[in-house]
Amino acid sequence: MSMSEMGIAGGHNYGLREEIKAYWSARAATFDLSPGHEIFSEPERVAWHRLILKHLGPGDGRLALDLASGTGVVSHLMDDLGFRVTGLDWAEPMLERARAKAKARGRSISFRMADVEATMEPDATYDVIITRHLVWTLVDPEAAFSEWMRVLKPGGTILIVDGDFVKAGRVERMLKALAKTMERVGLLKADPQHAPLELMKNHNDIVSRVHFSNGARAELVAGMLGGAGFEGMTIDTNLREIHKSQAKHWNYLKALSRGIQHRFAISARKPGG
Template sequence: MSEVAERRNYDLRDEIKAYWSERAATFDLSPGHEIFSEDERAAWHRLFLRHLGEGAGRAALDLASGTGVVSHLLDDLGFKVTGLDWAEPMLDRARKKARDRRRKISFRIGDAENTMESDDRYDVIVNRHLVWTLVDPAAAFAEWLRVLKPGGRLLIVDGDFVNTSALERFFSKLSTWGQRAGIFKADTPSGSREMMETHRSILSRVHFSQGARAEAVAELLETVGFIGVEIDTDLSDIHRTQAKNWNIFKGLARKSQHRYAICATKPSAAA
């Protein structure tokens, strides 16, 4: 039995930590997690440059950094990067990846909802696919506001993984049919049946159990004090490069999802 399945007496946050610890072993095998082409890497660079600008040695915090995919993208652009994650197996892989690539990225264990970082420390905070897992997003957003320097920027990349459109369901069914018929290559497994059930169970109990819609996330950011909140739903550049790793219908299903980037700014000291 998996480590996650044995820990049903844990609270929700402990279950989330155990789940991602167990997912670490196969995390980088899945398109959409690791970067699988230079075209995709360049697409991510363009998104970050659009909202954050060049790194130029500025301090960046990658929250829920996992195996370090986003940390490396930020490092590519010249940021001085710290990756924070609370799953040791993820950190082990992130540190090895940084050593292998000879990158000077600091990876530390920590909680994205309670970072224990000092006030006004980072120029930039970035996270990908973290917000949907938050138990108390308002408290987390207030924490990120505290850690950012005045005028610092937050970039969230996330999506609604609960509500599916009719178009997405149609393309997903065609993709599944094609894989079963042997027409398409099977998707990379994302975990055992137990792990999939654990994922569904966690998703049903987090704050955004009804789906992390961009507008709801943006509203919470404004409530805790962020300004200049901007929703960017044009991730087609990234999705197009990722789609090369899937069959045509899987790629179209992905494109049909409600995925977005949200950029927000901490008010300057004078504001």
């Protein structure tokens, strides 16, 4: 089936949400091949564990909801730390890979299909919610944050790991342009491509229409969380340990440009408990 037959390339007969779902369904086959998606080294795994423990503490059997769980990368990190994890995603190809990975590793993680902006999960069910690189793609973040507040237990905690992947600063743009030039003339090894060119064009079109089309900044996201009723906000921009562990999988210019991106973790609590 071609991309146009799937509604990927044109998308004229699809709503934005359906286009996003179709895009990530198509990305599933190669998702785990990209550095920054799957965990490729023990130092990176340890760095992620430290970030999660810093904001959420040890699992101790607490119920965790991993939103936009994809192939289950973050779900496995949470399971490592003793959380009882449920992963939600609305792309069945992602869920198929997540379930297969959990089975192969002997993990008891539940993966279910759901719209992460309207989960259909019961009220006040989860002790923690975690998301990675989801918020910047949301169509209606205000509604999503209210939904996530609903499914958290009183006193429950949310951890959002995200960034501004839209607006590049002058130095980042220069580094990327230099990297492309050096790759083209053979002076620099090309990094693994996240997705085929056709999918990347579709990705850029989708990003131009999501809520944070001008970029998700930490202060803006935190303000919207506060508007949804979350409290005790912590904005953490020190993700250097994770970036350093990932850097060896990129050429040095790509690693530099990623390191100066606006990336952040935000934790906050639901009142009560």
